[in-house]
Amino acid sequence: MSKPAVVLLSGGLDSTTVLAIARDRGFEPCALSFDYGQKHEVELRSASAVAAAMGVKRHEVLHVGLSEFGGSSLTDDAMEVPVGRTHDDIGEGIPSTYVPARNTVFLACALGYAEVLGAEHIFIGVNALDYSGYPDCRPEFIEAFERLANLATAAAVEGRQHISVHAPLMTMTKADIVREGTRLGVDYSMTVSCYRADERGSCGECDSCTLRLRGFAEAGLVDPTPYWPR
Amino acid sequence: MSKPAVVLLSGGLDSTTVLAIARDRGFEPCALSFDYGQKHEVELRSASAVAAAMGVKRHEVLHVGLSEFGGSSLTDDAMEVPVGRTHDDIGEGIPSTYVPARNTVFLACALGYAEVLGAEHIFIGVNALDYSGYPDCRPEFIEAFERLANLATAAAVEGRQHISVHAPLMTMTKADIVREGTRLGVDYSMTVSCYRADERGSCGECDSCTLRLRGFAEAGLVDPTPYWPR
Numbered sequence: 001m002s003k004p005a006v007v008l009l010s011g012g013l014d015s016t017t018v019l020a021i022a023r024d025r026g027f028e029p030c031a032l033s034f035d036y037g038q039k040h041e042v043e044l045r046s047a048s049a050v051a052a053a054m055g056v057k058r059h060e061v062l063h064v065g066l067s068e069f070g071g072s073s074l075t076d077d078a079m080e081v082p083v084g085r086t087h088d089d090i091g092e093g094i095p096s097t098y099v100p101a102r103n104t105v106f107l108a109c110a111l112g113y114a115e116v117l118g119a120e121h122i123f124i125g126v127n128a129l130d131y132s133g134y135p136d137c138r139p140e141f142i143e144a145f146e147r148l149a150n151l152a153t154a155a156a157v158e159g160r161q162h163i164s165v166h167a168p169l170m171t172m173t174k175a176d177i178v179r180e181g182t183r184l185g186v187d188y189s190m191t192v193s194c195y196r197a198d199e200r201g202s203c204g205e206c207d208s209c210t211l212r213l214r215g216f217a218e219a220g221l222v223d224p225t226p227y228w229p230r
Numbered sequence: 231m232s233k234p235a236v237v238l239l240s241g242g243l244d245s246t247t248v249l250a251i252a253r254d255r256g257f258e259p260c261a262l263s264f265d266y267g268q269k270h271e272v273e274l275r276s277a278s279a280v281a282a283a284m285g286v287k288r289h290e291v292l293h294v295g296l297s298e299f300g301g302s303s304l305t306d307d308a309m310e311v312p313v314g315r316t317h318d319d320i321g322e323g324i325p326s327t328y329v330p331a332r333n334t335v336f337l338a339c340a341l342g343y344a345e346v347l348g349a350e351h352i353f354i355g356v357n358a359l360d361y362s363g364y365p366d367c368r369p370e371f372i373e374a375f376e377r378l379a380n381l382a383t384a385a386a387v388e389g390r391q392h393i394s395v396h397a398p399l400m401t402m403t404k405a406d407i408v409r410e411g412t413r414l415g416v417d418y419s420m421t422v423s424c425y426r427a428d429e430r431g432s433c434g435e436c437d438s439c440t441l442r443l444r445g446f447a448e449a450g451l452v453d454p455t456p457y458w459p460r
Contacts, residue, residue: 060298060299062294062295062298063293063294063295064292064293064294064295064339065292065293065294066339066342068290068292069290069342069343069346070346071342071345071346094384094387094388098384099342100341100342100343100345100346100383100384101338101339101341101342101345101382101383102342103382104338104341104342104378104379104382105335105338105339105342107338108331108334108335108337108338109294109296109331109335111330111331111334112296112299112301112329112330112331112332112334112335113299113330115301115330115331116299116300116301116330134384135381135382135383135384135386135387136381136382136383138381140381141378141381141382144374144377144378144381144382145378147374147377147378148334148371148374148375148377148378149334151365151366151368151370151371151374152331152333152334152365152366152371152374153330153331153365153366154324154328154330154364154365156365157324157365158324
């Protein structure tokens with residue numbers, strides 16, 4: 001019998017690859033996406049397309065009003081998403097695209113969903129190498145969440161559930177991720193990583209596009225997702 | 231200068247008392263409430279009235295779609311809130327009113343709000359004595375969340391913030407809580423604890439009403455909140 005797992009799915013390159021990895025490892029993935037007031041809400045359409053293409057039986061899109069707090073250029077119209085930064089720039093400090101406590105909120109919701117589903121596994125596409133400097137993408141954060149999770153739920157406390165949080169991309173470069181996903185048959189044309197994505201596709205200039213394009217280049221592959229016409 | 235603090239405020243007896251305690255300890259409380267699809271959403275009106283009466287400058291009501299998961303009689307129309315249980319019954323096991331991972335989600339959102347506000351303190355009205363058997367009300371859960379919080383945010387990682395999670399009711403009985411709130415001038419007629427609360431007031435029969443009524447009785451006080459006419 002297959003093991004159910006909750007996979008956090010934004011519709012981007014990383015989370016889509018994680019979905020393919022979870023399936024490849026024999027899990028039955030249930031996908032969870034968030035409408036949190038992100039400017040690039042078109043990513044939710046990608047998430048739905050990816051979930052359908054990969055045969056996911058349950059896909060929830062949860063509304064969480066994080067944009068009401070402000071404090072991030074991903075959700076706050078008064079703040080601009082940075083563009084044109086080099087790979088070296090991206091490694092310096094925590095950028096304005098950081099959304100306060102976002103992964104804590106997403107994992108907390110995934111935990112609730114896992115408990116309702118009777119799932120013991122949560123997958124998240126965080127990555128500590130080719131990443132944007134976000135604190136809630138580090139291994140110590142994931143370990144602390146796993147510890148919390150096993151104190152938090154009725155099922156865990158009653159001994160019916162032991163939650164494992166899987167972050168299979170943690171030590172991979174973007175090129176590694178693209179290669180692994182390609183090997184597993186991921187169709188990256190469906191995925192959208194861009195922080196400014198809209199009907200035309202991805203901008204090609206934000207940090208997320210810069211990291212993605214470099215990953216494809218290093219893997220010797222062409223990124224099939226549509227980019228804004230120049 | 232006063233210290234800002236995020237206070238989780240449901241509009242019930244416990245969280246309202248916590249708000250009074252936070253203010254009494256010299257914090258400047260910012261209140262955070264949740265519209266999570268609870269059947270007793272009238273509690274949000276109490277939360278707003280309490281926040282206004284207690285001079286709270288900022289009060290956010292965040293929408294989080296937890297009811298979409300189901301799995302709790304507080305949010306799922308197919309499940310009945312238990313009524314008529316005695317105090318001894320309530321101590322046995324985890325009841326259907328448990329909402330999977332609710333306090334994890336609420337604290338995660340409070341953490342995001344705290345980071346945006348530059349607040350280092352989060353107050354939550356959990357209680358391990360006269361409580362409903364919820365796992366996410368225990369001291370070890372609160373400690374694990376505090377540990378997570380200090381690994382999660384940009385502000386914590388950059389050394390600009392150290393999050394403390396305060397649970398001042400943890401070892402108090404309901405009678406202690408009512409006495410302390412009364413001493414601090416809380417107007418409990420504004421608060422609603424009932425899981426089935428509606429326009430008429432509180433039901434007087436659910437676990438939350440049973441615990442509340444016993445608390446007032448033990449404190450030798452009369453509960454001024456309106457109950458359903460008999």
